[in-house]
Amino acid sequence: MRAGALPVAPPESDGGPARTSERGGADRPTGPRGSTLLRHLVVVLVAAAALLAASYLLDPFRNFQLATVAAYLCATAGLTVLIGLNGQLSLGHGALMATGAYTVALSQNALADRGMTGSWLLPLSLGAAVLTTIAVGAVIGVAAARLRGPYLAGVTLAVAVVVPALTVTFDGIFNGEQGLSVYLEPPPAALGPYFPYERWQLWIAGTATLLALLLVANLVRSRYGRNFRAVRDDEIAARLAGIHVARTQVIAFVLSAATAGLGGGLLAVLAQSVSPGAFSLTLSLFLLMAVVLGGLGSLAGAVWGAAVLVLLPELSHHLTEQLSLSPAVAQRLAGNLPLAIFGITLIVVMIAAPGGVQGLLSRLARTRPVRAGLRSLRRPTRRSRQTRT
Amino acid sequence: MDRFVFLTLDGLSRGAVYAAFALALVLIWRAARVVNFAQGAMAVATAYVAYSVSAWTGSYWLGFLAALVAGLLLGALVEVAVIRFVGHDSPLNAVIVALGLVLLIQAVLGMVYGNEFLPATTAFSRTGYEIGGLAVLSPYDLFVFGAVAVVVVGLAWIFTRTAVGLRMRAAAFAPEVSRLLGVNVGGMLTLGWALAAGVGALAGMLIIPTGLGLHPNAMDLVFVSAFTAAVVGGLDSPPGAVVGGLAVGLILSYVGGYLGSDTTGLAVLVLLLAVLLVRPGGLFAATVARRA
Numbered sequence: 001m002r003a004g005a006l007p008v009a010p011p012e013s014d015g016g017p018a019r020t021s022e023r024g025g026a027d028r029p030t031g032p033r034g035s036t037l038l039r040h041l042v043v044v045l046v047a048a049a050a051l052l053a054a055s056y057l058l059d060p061f062r063n064f065q066l067a068t069v070a071a072y073l074c075a076t077a078g079l080t081v082l083i084g085l086n087g088q089l090s091l092g093h094g095a096l097m098a099t100g101a102y103t104v105a106l107s108q109n110a111l112a113d114r115g116m117t118g119s120w121l122l123p124l125s126l127g128a129a130v131l132t133t134i135a136v137g138a139v140i141g142v143a144a145a146r147l148r149g150p151y152l153a154g155v156t157l158a159v160a161v162v163v164p165a166l167t168v169t170f171d172g173i174f175n176g177e178q179g180l181s182v183y184l185e186p187p188p189a190a191l192g193p194y195f196p197y198e199r200w201q202l203w204i205a206g207t208a209t210l211l212a213l214l215l216v217a218n219l220v221r222s223r224y225g226r227n228f229r230a231v232r233d234d235e236i237a238a239r240l241a242g243i244h245v246a247r248t249q250v251i252a253f254v255l256s257a258a259t260a261g262l263g264g265g266l267l268a269v270l271a272q273s274v275s276p277g278a279f280s281l282t283l284s285l286f287l288l289m290a291v292v293l294g295g296l297g298s299l300a301g302a303v304w305g306a307a308v309l310v311l312l313p314e315l316s317h318h319l320t321e322q323l324s325l326s327p328a329v330a331q332r333l334a335g336n337l338p339l340a341i342f343g344i345t346l347i348v349v350m351i352a353a354p355g356g357v358q359g360l361l362s363r364l365a366r367t368r369p370v371r372a373g374l375r376s377l378r379r380p381t382r383r384s385r386q387t388r389t
Numbered sequence: 390m391d392r393f394v395f396l397t398l399d400g401l402s403r404g405a406v407y408a409a410f411a412l413a414l415v416l417i418w419r420a421a422r423v424v425n426f427a428q429g430a431m432a433v434a435t436a437y438v439a440y441s442v443s444a445w446t447g448s449y450w451l452g453f454l455a456a457l458v459a460g461l462l463l464g465a466l467v468e469v470a471v472i473r474f475v476g477h478d479s480p481l482n483a484v485i486v487a488l489g490l491v492l493l494i495q496a497v498l499g500m501v502y503g504n505e506f507l508p509a510t511t512a513f514s515r516t517g518y519e520i521g522g523l524a525v526l527s528p529y530d531l532f533v534f535g536a537v538a539v540v541v542v543g544l545a546w547i548f549t550r551t552a553v554g555l556r557m558r559a560a561a562f563a564p565e566v567s568r569l570l571g572v573n574v575g576g577m578l579t580l581g582w583a584l585a586a587g588v589g590a591l592a593g594m595l596i597i598p599t600g601l602g603l604h605p606n607a608m609d610l611v612f613v614s615a616f617t618a619a620v621v622g623g624l625d626s627p628p629g630a631v632v633g634g635l636a637v638g639l640i641l642s643y644v645g646g647y648l649g650s651d652t653t654g655l656a657v658l659v660l661l662l663a664v665l666l667v668r669p670g671g672l673f674a675a676t677v678a679r680r681a
Contacts, residue, residue, distance in 0.1 A: 155661060
């Protein structure tokens with residue numbers, strides 16, 4: 001008799017102050033129902049206004065960087081929900097970003113080849129990217145829902161290593177190591193003849209990311225988000241409470257896959273080219289570093305992580321320029337220094353401050369109890385040394 | 390038919406290396422309930438040590454020896470300096486820390502040696518002996534089989550016939566009781582990591598020359614294949630790891646030989662998923678109690 005098969009509806013929120021003493025940005029005690037959406041809308045509108053102002057104040061290069069942060073933020077927001085709130089570790093999100101990026105490339109080029117023009121092309125391509133990654137994410141998610149711990153990590157690692165190599169296997173479509181260039185229309189004529197391209201890219205990336213964040217933030221505060229956390233904390237208890245564990249895990253995986261696909265699609269729009277080298281295993285590890293650094297399960301932390309992903313390589317580039325090195329050595333250092341820092345960050349944060357940046361901030365602000373990165377470190381478990389992890 | 394024989398022998402030769410590498414993963418899993426995702430990167434690091442020593446002394450064998458010693462030291466160092474401090478409550482913590490090690494090791498290697506492929510030499514020829522006009526095993530293949538056989542037999546002997554092996558198994562099986570009985574549990578863990586990394590270093594030395602050469606990412610796909618081998622055999626079973634390694638080597642050799650060499654990665658992924666979905670505990674797994 002499987003408890004999960006019981007047709008019991010998950011408990012509805014009673015609208016009262018739901019005291020969940022969790023950690024992460026999405027776990028504040030709620031006010032009356034309906035205010036959550038309103039508050040998220042206000043935050044998004046403020047962020048949109050700030051982005052609009054920034055797009056006029058900053059120079060084109062900074063605009064481009066900000067747009068890149070937005071693209072990464074899409075992926076890290078979904079990943080932090082998956083790992084932090086649902087307890088499923090995925091190392092395959094770089095491959096999912098590649099799926100989105102290649103979908104945008106193929107779709108944009110196909111539409112352009114048929115002579116279609118119009119402002120609706122790019123949203124169509126990005127939508128196609130999200131749909132494709134939802135399909136791929138559902139396949140991986142269904143498999144992932146049956147796996148735990150190191151097995152899941154191993155499978156997603158295999159996905160991250162193998163999928164970029166498919167571009168070489170089917171190089172008739174994906175053009176192998178060379179990759180594809182992405183056709184992108186110039187900014188609309190209504191914006192004037194001298195409208196900078198980078199500002200237009202920031203508008204595209206900012207709009208898409210804010211919409212995705214609004215959706216994710218609301219979902220995390222909904223019944224689904226509560227189910228994610230219940231499954232993470234205790235599968236058996238969740239099943240007894242009538243939560244369909246496998247379905248919840250697949251939903252979490254599909255959600256994070258969709259955001260990763262959108263992020264990858266935006267990266268393709270920004271770089272105007274896609275190639276397998278940009279979506280290697282290292283990218284997946286970078287995304288993991290970003291969400292661990294920001295604080296697992298925290299959307300605000302995902303913003304920190306995405307910003308670090310873009311700014312640190314630039315910083316290391318400046319550092320190596322300061323040192324008077326030979327070009328070859330400088331190039332080696334500039335390329336590998338961020339990797340080393342990211343690796344050390346992963347190790348140190350995981351051992352010393354599992355709550356990440358956002359955890360430290362909230363500890364400083366003393367606004368709410370801080371919970372460790374993976375609901376560990378506090379609660380002695382009786383399952384720590386069993387074979388079944 | 391000739392081709393089939395060739396692919397079989399080639400698959401067994403690769404499979405022997407996967408078996409050694411999977412054995413290293415199983416060693417740590419049995420000792421600490423951790424899958425060491427940094428195993429591949431650590432093996433590459435030792436191969437670079439061998440490259441430097443060989444270049445400096447001009448002797449392949451000194452480099453080979455240096456790689457094994459470096460593997461033992463690196464394994465002990467990683468356990469003492471990093472893994473010891475990781476919380477054991479969530480299985481994800483150790484995985485994430487190991488992935489941090491992967492980034493760190495690959496970055497250091499890239500800084501020191503650059504991100505280009507360096508040539509990896511062997512002491513033996515890789516052209517096969519001919520028997521009746523049919524190319525069979527090369528001297529290098531025989532060397533691989535011999536080295537892996539020595540490692541497997543040696544490990545089996547250590548764990549079943551020596552006091553240290555008994556202590557290591559006890560420390561993994563019942564740490565608290567072992568400590569009460571005077572076993573240095575922490576030291577046994579360090580020793581287990583050192584042994585596993587030494588075996589990993591040997592596997593790296595054996596397989597890197599058969600690929601494109603030395604590169605910080607040279608072992609990525611090998612790690613995935615060896616992980617698959619360990620899963621096929623069941624992460625808890627050393628004999629399973631050996632059988633799984635040979636099976637994975639054979640399957641990949643046939644797929645690569647008959648469908649084109651760029652499909653092997655996809656074959657690994659499909660194989661791993663199939664095994665995990667059909668028999669998650671591996672082919673040699675004991676039954677576990679149902680939980681819900």
